[in-house]
Amino acid sequence: MSATATNRHWVLTDRPKGGNFEQVLSLREEPAPEPGPGEYRVRTIYLSLDPTNAVWMxxxxxxxxxxxxxxMRGLVLGVVDKSNHEKVKVGDLVSGMGGWADYTITDGKNFGRVPNIPGLPLVAFMGPLGMTGATAYFGLLDIGKPKEGETVVVSAAAGAVGSMVGQIAKLKGCRVVGIAGGPEKCAWLTGELGFDAAVDYKAEGWRKALRAACPKGVDVYFENVGGEVGEAVLDLINIKGRIAFCGAISQYNATQPQPGPRNLSILVSRRARMEGFLVLDYNPRLGEMYQEMGPWIAGGKVKWKVDLDQGLENTITSFKKLFTGGNTGKLAVQVSEEPARG
Ligand SMILES: NC(=O)c1ccc[n+]([C@@H]2O[C@H](COP(=O)([O-])OP(=O)(O)OC[C@H]3O[C@@H](n4cnc5c(N)ncnc54)[C@H](OP(=O)(O)O)[C@@H]3O)[C@@H](O)[C@H]2O)c1
Structure with a gap:
């Protein structure tokens, strides 16, 4: 069956401007590539859609x-359907850097085996126990270093990373405030995920609401958004506060270079620290995350949601949700069926 497989793949034909993704990506169809010596072929089951994809373009x-x-490059979780690799066999479940495509050929360098944690659906390894979970876990704990009783604020709080950050901070004994777009997302944060407060940054008077939600200021800010939201939180940062700079999605589709926060000098008077990080650097430490987060996820202490769209052909429509707030939780596309698991 696989000898005659077709590979649909999204080809990047130009650099996008202002989020015009439809105009720069085109879906092509070709016979699926064959693995060479030492390589294997991965059939994509889930394709992760991430804000950083816009930067890569x-x-x-x-x-x-x-x-x-x-x-187009993308993180995939899939099943090996052909292998010339001595350590990887047909049927193995793997995840890593592939493409917006039905199939990826790899020598295995950018792929790892999907761990088998009983009771967890495969799609969990695309979200809370994948790159998303690792970003939240290491960004918050390693860079933000929250202490019990401190106030943690996270932006894009109802998104993939943000929703994990808030719940991990709660488990570490912090007061947690999420910033998200719209009343439904805010209700999800406080009603289901246990955040102490949520601020709708699209509502009138949100800066005042943010200040009210942080009566003792902000000790840790997990920055996902940048721009005005970032500035508003910076105003509230406490002495020795920490800003874990994860991303700035409000700027990824900007056509002009964006100004930095106008109040950056507040870092001086508050003796605060802002530090960027990349989840890729934590690959050697993923075991730590599985050990602590695995039981939280399996035991329902950390809730998670994958916003799953169907069909590779719908990838662009789905991807655009990241920039309009159309997703809640981790955005991904299901490209093919999961194999039966014993
Ligand atoms: N440093 C790393 O290694 C690393 C790894 C993964 C992700 N990241 C970063 O983490 C951030 C979150 O990524 P994610 O995968 O978890 O995506 P996500 O939060 O699931 O999705 C993006 C969300 O951002 C919000 N948003 C979009 N445009 C906005 C704007 N102009 N202003 C304010 N909010 C906006 C939307 O929610 P609302 O409805 O609330 O507006 C949207 O749902 C991104 O900045 C991403 O680049 C960094």
Whole structure:
């Protein structure tokens, strides 16, 4: 069956401007590639959609920009369907850096085996126990270093990373305030995820609401958004506060360079620290996350949601949700069926 498989893949034909993704990505169909010596082929089951994909389309950052006229890069979770690799066999479940495609060929360097934690659905390894969970876990604990009783604020709080950050901070004994767009997301944060307060940054008077939600100021800010939201939180940062700079989604589709926070000098008077981090650097420490987060996820102490769309052909429509607030939890596309698991 796989010898005649077709590979649909999204090809990047130009650099996007202002979020015009439809105009720069085109879906092509070709015979699926065959693995060479020492390589294996992964059939994509789940494709992760991440804000940083927009950066990869545009310019060199921590990874080189995706070359024009090649398959768009993306994180995939899939099953090995052909293998010439001595340590990987057909049927193995793996995740790693692949493409917006039905199939990826790899020598295994950018892929790892999906761990088998009983009771957890496969899709959990695309969300809370995948790159998303690792970003929240290491960004909050390693960079933010929250202490019991402190106030932690997180932006894009109802998104993939943000929803995990708030719950981990609660488990560490903090007061947690989420910032998200719209009353439904805010109700989800306080009603289901146990956040102490949620502020709708799209509502009138949200800066005042934020101040009221943080009566003792902000000790740790987990920054996902940048721009005005970031500035408003910075105003409230406490002496020796920590800002874990995870991302700035409000700026990823900007057509002009964006100004930095106008109140950056507050870091001086508050003796506060702002530090960027990349989840990729934590790959060697993923075991720590599985050990602590695995039982939280399996035991329902940390709740999670994958916002799952269907079909590779719908990838762009789905991807755009990240920039309009259309997703709650981790955004992903299901590209093919999961194999039966024993
Ligand atoms: N440093 C790392 O290694 C690393 C790893 C993964 C992710 N990240 C970063 O973490 C952040 C969150 O990523 P994610 O995967 O968890 O995505 P996500 O939060 O699930 O989705 C993005 C959310 O951002 C919010 N948003 C979009 N445009 C906005 C704007 N202009 N102003 C304010 N909020 C906006 C939307 O929620 P609302 O409805 O609330 O507006 C949207 O649902 C991103 O900045 C991403 O680049 C960094």
């Amino acid at each position: 545009q310019y060199d950052s921590y990874l080189p920009a995706v070359p024009l006229n090649s398959t």
